[in-house]
Amino acid sequence: xxxxxxxxxxxxxxxxxxxxxxxxxxxxxxxxxxxxxxxxxxxxxxxxxxxxxxxxxxxxxxxx
Numbered sequence: 329x330x331x332x333x334x335x336x337x338x339x340x341x342x343x344x345x346x347x348x349x350x351x352x353x354x355x356x357x358x359x360x361x362x363x364x365x366x367x368x369x370x371x372x373x374x375x376x377x378x379x380x381x382x383x384x385x386x387x388x389x390x391x392x
Contacts (some may be wrong), residue, residue, distance in 0.1 A: 344368055 329339055329348055345364040347353040353361075 341368065342367075 329343060329350065331339065331350065340367065342348075342353065345361070347361075347364075358392055
């Protein structure tokens with residue numbers, strides 16, 4: 329996969345998360361992308377269910 333202005337390392341990480349095409353990435357939910365990225369990095373992800381503006385907020389905690 330190639331994306332303009334996206335470096336090789338980011339493309340490599342996306343492909344490791346099975347996003348090997350721009351269509352797959354576009355059709356993925358935010359939850360799917362975040363869950364796959366935390367599995368890849370070995371981190372945990374805690375989701376705050378609501379905020380003052382009604383949007384979900386995410387906090388990542390690293391296990392290292």
